[in-house]
Amino acid sequence: MSLLxxxxxxxxxxxxxELAKLVGLSDDxxxxxxxxxxxxxxKGLDRNTADRNGLESLLSVVxxxxxxxYVDNPETLSSSETLADGNxxxxxxxxxxxxxxxxAGFVSSKTGIDTETxxxxxxxxxxxxxxxxxxxxxxxxxxxxxxxxxxxLLRTDRVSGLDAILSLARKLF
Numbered sequence: 304m305s306l307l308x309x310x311x312x313x314x315x316x317x318x319x320x321e322l323a324k325l326v327g328l329s330d331d332x333x334x335x336x337x338x339x340x341x342x343x344x345x346k347g348l349d350r351n352t353a354d355r356n357g358l359e360s361l362l363s364v365v366x367x368x369x370x371x372x373y374v375d376n377p378e379t380l381s382s383s384e385t386l387a388d389g390n391x392x393x394x395x396x397x398x399x400x401x402x403x404x405x406x407a408g409f410v411s412s413k414t415g416i417d418t419e420t421x422x423x424x425x426x427x428x429x430x431x432x433x434x435x436x437x438x439x440x441x442x443x444x445x446x447x448x449x450x451x452x453x454x455x456l457l458r459t460d461r462v463s464g465l466d467a468i469l470s471l472a473r474k475l476f
Contacts, residue, residue, distance in 0.1 A: 307341040310428075310435045313374045318431055321377035326424045332416055333424075339410045340421075340428045347396035348436075360395075364433065373427075373434035380427040389426025392433055 311319055311334060323333035351357035364370075370388070372379055379385050393403050407421040414421075 306345050306432065306435065307338060309439060310341050310432055311337060313377070313431065313435055313438070318374060318377040318380075321380050322424060322427055322431065325381045325427055326420045328416065328420065328424075332414070335414045336410055336416055336421060336424060337428065339413055340406070340425065341432055343406045343410075344396055344429055344432050347402075351396065364395075370430060370434040371437040373430045374438050375434075377431070380431060385430050386426045389428070389430035392429040393426060396429065 313319075316330075319330055319333050319337070322328075322337070323330050326333075328336070348361060352361055373385060394400075397403050397406070403425060404422070407418050407425060410416070410421045411418040
């Protein structure tokens with residue numbers, strides 16, 4: 304499965320429902336936004352892990368184990384602490400707010416969901432995505448020396464598009 308599929312299916316769809324509720328979208332609209340947001344985050348993470356320091360930094364964050372809470376208890380996605388953490392994650396992934404704004408604008412143009420809603424959703428999606436990575440990493444012997452698990456998980460070319468994600472979501476809802 305891809306990282307996007309993992310995020311959409313997290314908690315048997317409860318994570319999607321909480322994200323949708325957070326910003327006032329339907330589940331289908333939230334999935335539509337996720338289908339573009341998660342790959343954008345994945346590409347940013349992939350770019351960061353291209354060098355040894357970036358990979359070590361991500362492994363350190365994943366090993367901290369704090370983000371898994373967002374997947375285990377999706378209702379925490381709306382808390383101010385989660386949103387602050389999500390904004391910090393976005394800063395690490397994208398480097399600055401301008402890139403986050405560009406991503407939100409792009410997703411808005413492709414989904415028809417207004418940009419402000421996407422901007423509000425983005426920190427929670429970043430937190431949930433990192434939480435999903437941590438859950439996937441549980442029990443996996445990954446080190447900064449080989450980071451193959453994270454690199455494989457961050458590959459976005461395995462996602463066959465929105466249709467596959469919507470198909471998965473329909474099974475969950």
